Amino acid sequence: MPYINPDDHIYSDNIPMIPGVVQRFLDLQNLQTIQDADVDSIKADYPDFFDRLLSIVNSDHFNLTTKVESIAQAIRLAGYESICNLMLCLAVYRSFSEINITGVEQQAFWEDSLRRAVSARMIGEVIGLDGGRCFTAGMLQDMGFFVLFLISQNKGMMWGEFRKRDPEARYSMERNIFNMNHDEAMSLFCNKWNLFDVVSLPMINHHRCEKSELNIFDEQLCQVLYCADWMASVYTSIDKSFAINRCRKILTETFQMESFRAEEFLAAMPDEIDITGLVFGIKIKQHIEFSQILYEANMQLSEDNLNFQELTSRLEQALSERDRLAAELNKELGLAREIQKSLLPHDMGEDFPLVGLNISARDLSGDFYDYFKLPDGKIYFNLGDVSGKGVNAALLMTKTSSLFRCLGKRIHQPGELLAQINIELCETSIHGMFVTMIAGLYDPQTGKLKIVNAGNPPALLFTVDGLAYEVEAQALPLGVLTDSSFPEVEIELEDKSLYMFSDGVTEGNISESEMLGLSGLFKVIANMKPGLSPAERIHSIVSHFQNTSLPVRDDITILLLEDQKYKHETH
C-alpha cells in the first residue's frame, strides 16, 4: 500500500464501491462453464446496463462478425474475457462520471481516456495483442489519476495544470502534490473493485514496465499503455512537438515500427474517439483533427526555430561588433605605432656620430631613443625605458621623449635637463611608473661628452684597443623622487665607441634557457668582425636574439655613439 499522508485530506472512502453488476459479472469467471441462464439472471437485475453493453457489442467498435441478441450469446461468440473488458469500461465510466470534483473536468478526462484506449488498441493490434484488452487497459490505465483527485478533493483546482503536461512531468508532479502516483492510487481502486486478476497489473505498472516482473504479454501491454499515454498527451500537452517526437521514439525503439506510424495513429485518433465516444455515451467536446495539432506543433517548432535564429543572429552581431572594435583598435594601435615611430630620429647619414635601433615586443614600445643637433653644433641624445609595457608605457614614453626634446633646446646641461624632466614626471606620476634613461650631450668639436645615467643599465665604452669601461647609473630613474640629483660624467669620447642599451638587450634570450647578459654583450661587441659600420654592428647584436624561436619578451633598444671623424684620424 502506498504511504498516505494523514494530513492530506484523504477520503479513500470516496472511491465508489464495486457495482453489483460488476461483482456478479466477475464472479462468472469462477464457473467452469458460463451458462446463458447465469448471464441472463444478472441481466434481469440490471436491464438498462445490459442494453447499453449489448449496443456496444453490436457496434462497429467491437467488430463482431454477426449481430448478437444477448450478452450471453456475445460471450459464447467472443469469449468471456472480451465481454468482461467492455463491461468494465462501461461500468467504470458509469460509476465515476457522475462524481463532481471542483476543478476536475469530467468530460475532458473521459475524452483523454478514450484517446489512450484507442491508441492502445491501434498499437496493440499491430504488434499482435488482443485489441479489446488493450482498449480496456488504455481506457482504465489512468483511473488512478482520477482517484487521486477523488481522495484529495481539495486539489481539484490543480487539474488543469496536470492536464497540460506530458505523462512523465505529470507523473513526477503527482508525487509532489498528492504524495503518491496515479499508479499507486490505481492499486487502491483495483483493490476495492477486485480487478487484480483482470487487467490491473500492466495498468499499474505502465510507468515502470522494465522494472516490473511481468510476463511477456503483460510487459508488452505495459509498453503499449505507456506509448498510448504519450499519444493522448499530444492532444492535451502544451509542448506538442515534444510529445510527437516522444511517440515516434517509443514506436521505433520499443516496437521497431517506422516512425511515420506515429503520425498515422495520431491522425486516426480523432475519428476513433468520435465513434467510441458515441458507443459508450461519452460526449466529445470538440473534434480536433491531427492536422490542427501538427499546425500548432509546427508553430511551436518555428517559434523555437525563430528563437534559435534570433540567438544566432545576435551572436553573429556580437561577433561582428567585436571584429569591428578589434579592427578599430588595431587601426588606432597602428596610428599610435606610426606616431611613435615618427618620434624616433631619422638616420642622419654616415658622418653623423649616432645610430640607433628599436625593436618593440608589442605593438607599442616603452623604449625610445632620440638625438638632435643644437644650434651650436652639439648633439643631445638619450635612450630611455619606461617601466611596464603597453599603451600606458607608450604614452609615458611619448611624454618623456617630448619633454626631452622641448626642454633640451633650452637647457644645455644634461644633468639639469634630466632633473627638470624628473620633476615634471614626479608631479604627474601615476601607478609608480618611472623611466630609466641614459642621456648626454656630445660636442663633435672637442670629442667630449657629458653623460647622465638615471637607472639605466650601464653603457659600455669601448676603446680602439678593445678595452671596455662600464658607465654605470649614478642616479635614480626619472619619476621616482622629486629631489633626486643627476650627476654628469665627463668622457673623452674621441675615437671610442659608446654602446647604450635598454635592459631588453641584456635580458634578451640567445637560446631557450640563456639570456645574453652584460658579459655576453661585452663578448659579442668585442668579437665583432672588423670593418663593420656602426649600423651593421647594431644589427649584428640584435641578430643574436633572432637565432631563437622564443618571442621577444621585452623591447630592445640600442644606441651607438661613435664619431667617424676621430676614427678616421686614428686610422
Added chain:
Amino acid sequence: MKYPVRREGKFTVLSLNGEVDLNCSPDARKQILKYLNNNENLLVDMSDVEYIDSSGVASLVEGFQLSRGLKLDFALVGVSKPAMQVLQLARLDNIFPIHESIEDCL
C-alpha cells in the same frame, strides 16, 4: 592572485613570491596600496621573489611614494638576489629602506 599577508608587531608583512612581472604586478600593487591606504605600516617580504620586472618595481615605487605622503613606514625585507640585482641596476636600492630580516625592523 593574492599574496600572503600577516601581522608582525606594528607591521603588516606582505610576502611577494615567484615572478612579479606584468601579469602579477597589478595584484601586488593593489595589495600594497590597500594596506597603506588603510594606514598600515608595510613590510614587503621579497625573499621568495624569483624575478621582478620594471612593472613590479613600479608597484614598489608607488608604494614607496604613497608611504612618504602618508608618513607610514614602508620597507623591503630579505630581498632575493635576482630582485636585488634589478633594484641595484636602477639604483633603486638606495631609495627603498631595505632590511635583511623582519626581526631587524621590529
